[in-house]
Each structure stands twice: as C-alpha cells, then as structure tokens.
Amino acid sequence: MSRPDSFRSPEPLPAALRGMRAPQHVTVLVADVEAFSSRTDTDQMRTREALYEEFRAAFGEELWALCLREDRGDGLLIVVPPRIPKAMVLGTFLPRLERALADRRRGDPLLRIRIAVHAGDVHFDEHGLGGHAVNQAFRLCDSAPLRAAIRTARSDSALLVSDAIHDNVVRGGYENISAASFHAVDVSVKETRTRAWLHVAGDDEAAVRVARETAAAAGRGTAAEDGSGEREPGRERSPERGSESGWGSGREGDGDRTADPTGGISLRAGGDLTIERDSMIAGRDISTGEERRRPRWRRS
Incomplete structure (x- = not known):
C-alpha cells in the first residue's frame, strides 16, 4: 500500500531512526454495512459502490484523497492523517454522512452502517497497516452494543467511539459534537475489555436504551440514565468493568451472567x-x- 503525501514525514528522520518504520498517531475509522451478507452478489457490489460514494461525499474529494483506505468487503477501513483534526471527523464528516443517509433512507441499495472511531499509533509496511489502534477500532465496530444499536435505531447509522476519542474530542466542546448524546457502554470482544461511548444520530433513545441494557447485564448503574454522557461520581474507569464474559453475550464461563x-x-x-x-x-x-x-x- 502506497502512502499519500499526507502520511509522509516532512523532514528526514535522524540517523538513529533511519531504516525503522516509525508509526504515526492517526484517527482510525471502521465502517461496516448491516445485513450485507444476506444480499445477492449483484446487490453487494451495488452496496459497496454506494458506501464508497457516500463516504467520499462526506469527506469531500480533497480530504478523501489524503486518507488511507482499505476495502473490507462489507465495510471500509479509513485512516485519517494527523493534519485532519479529529473534531472535524466527528463534527463535520460523520454528521454530513448521516444527513446523506437520511436523504436516501430506505433507498436502493439500503445502507445501514455501524461506525467505530479510535485514535492511536498505526504502523505501516509493504503489506498495508496494523497495530493495536487498528485492532481496537475493529473490535469496537464488531461489538454487541453497536450491533444492537443499529439493529433497533430509527436512523441509518450508529457510532461507537473509544474512551480516548471521548475524553479528547467529544468532551472538548467542539461545534456539532454534543457530549450529552454519547452514552457509556462496556465492550467485550475477543481479548478486548474496554469502555466506549455510543451515539445514534437522530435517535438518542436507542443509544440510551442499549447503554441501560448493557449496564443491567453487567450488574451496575450507568451514566446514560441521566443522559449526561458523564461518568458516575466515584466510579473509576476500568478496562474490565462488569462481568468478565462481557455485557450480556450469554456465553458460558466463570462469572457468566445471562438475563x-x-x-x-x-x-x-x-x-x-x-x-x-x-x-x-x-x-x-x-x-x-x-x-x-x-x-x-x-x-x-
């Protein structure tokens, strides 16, 4: 994968670092189309084209060209370069995407999209890209809370952001980003146990409902109850909150808990x-x- 100029270092690396593939701290976005595999091959190809078209329009041609993209068949991995502010991704690009999805609502082909956003160091090599930040973004996109949200939401997209994005961007007071519309959920996917923040544009009730169900399954209260998006007083953040088996997956194991x-x-x-x-x-x-x-x- 060749990197756009937006990912190239503007200055030569010091001699001690030459030959090393230095990672870059970037914004990682993963999108996945709901109910993709149930479509015919022809419809899947049309859906992929519509997905790329909507994201390209949301970013704009100039900024879209600056991003790295990897096709995921039923979705898309987008790596946004450091020069594009994270607040622009959440406050400009994604709201623009949601408005476009609303305009084509229940159109052909149908686009209902799960979106996860994280930020961290991404490593590049001749095969593409990787690193913990990429894995984390995919885990968030594949999580049960996000799947539940898009399954029941009236709108056609559901967004899950990492704790890092919430702390540094959502709570930053930026235009078009309301912290009160992001609700804490526990995520348990494979080896990942973390806290994330759920947002459903145009259907905040869906996000609140999923957050409450998540908290109930984990046997604790939730900040979503007051809609503030703030942590409960006296609660410390922990990567392994609630039951060890996740937020209500129903899988058996030590400490397994089923509604x-x-x-x-x-x-x-x-x-x-x-x-x-x-x-x-x-x-x-x-x-x-x-x-x-x-x-x-x-x-x-």
Whole structure:
C-alpha cells in the first residue's frame, strides 16, 4: 500500500531512526454495512459502490484523497492523517454522512452502517497497516452494543467511539459534537475489555436504551440514565468493568451472567456468589440475603 503525501514525514528522520518504520498517531475509522451478507452478489457490489460514494461525499474529494483506505468487503477501513483534526471527523464528516443517509433512507441499495472511531499509533509496511489502534477500532465496530444499536435505531447509522476519542474530542466542546448524546457502554470482544461511548444520530433513545441494557447485564448503574454522557461520581474507569464474559453475550464461563425474562438471573462461577432472592445459581457457598448455607448433596 502506497502512502499519500499526507502520511509522509516532512523532514528526514535522524540517523538513529533511519531504516525503522516509525508509526504515526492517526484517527482510525471502521465502517461496516448491516445485513450485507444476506444480499445477492449483484446487490453487494451495488452496496459497496454506494458506501464508497457516500463516504467520499462526506469527506469531500480533497480530504478523501489524503486518507488511507482499505476495502473490507462489507465495510471500509479509513485512516485519517494527523493534519485532519479529529473534531472535524466527528463534527463535520460523520454528521454530513448521516444527513446523506437520511436523504436516501430506505433507498436502493439500503445502507445501514455501524461506525467505530479510535485514535492511536498505526504502523505501516509493504503489506498495508496494523497495530493495536487498528485492532481496537475493529473490535469496537464488531461489538454487541453497536450491533444492537443499529439493529433497533430509527436512523441509518450508529457510532461507537473509544474512551480516548471521548475524553479528547467529544468532551472538548467542539461545534456539532454534543457530549450529552454519547452514552457509556462496556465492550467485550475477543481479548478486548474496554469502555466506549455510543451515539445514534437522530435517535438518542436507542443509544440510551442499549447503554441501560448493557449496564443491567453487567450488574451496575450507568451514566446514560441521566443522559449526561458523564461518568458516575466515584466510579473509576476500568478496562474490565462488569462481568468478565462481557455485557450480556450469554456465553458460558466463570462469572457468566445471562438475563432472565422473569426478572431473575442465572449465574455460574467457581467461587462464592451473592445474589438477590428468587434467583438460581450453581457454585460453592451460597448467600441469598437471609442465611448462608452449603449446598446439600445426596449420597448414592
């Protein structure tokens, strides 16, 4: 992959650094089209063309040419060079994209897009690009909260930004970026456990609903309850909040927690557990809030 001039160093590297492939701190955007694989081959090709067309129009031809892009089949990886402010990505390009999607709403081909934005060091080589920042962006785009948001939203895009983007951009008071419309969610994808911030343009209720469901599945409160987008007082940020198995994936494992439609919960763990009444558990010592007892085993 050849890099545009916007990614080239304006000055020669010092002698000690020559031969090294120095990473660059950039904005990483990943987009994925909802329900892409269910389309025919012909419709998939038309959808890809429409996806590129809308992003190119949102960025504008001049700035679009400055970005690195990797095709992902049903989506797109965009690396925005350092010279383009992150606030412009969130406050100009993405709102412009949402307006365009609204204009073509339920058009042909249908475009409903999950978008994740992160920032960090990206490494370049003859094969393309990589690094933790790229992995993180893909994890956010593939996360359950973002999938739930686009599945239920009235609008045609859902955005999830990393903690770094939230702290440095969303909360920066920039034009067209309202911190109150970003809601905290816990993300658990593969090895990634992190906090991110969900935004659904034109349907804030969808973002609030997903944030509350995420928090409920993790067994804690949420800053989304007051719509402020702020962290709860006294809560420290942690990359592993809530249950270790994620925000409600339903996968079995130590500390696995699954929502029960009757109002109770079912847990499985290798250690002691404390839960509310009328719940069903399997483990060692059990406490229901009234008394502590050992499980009884019938001898054969």
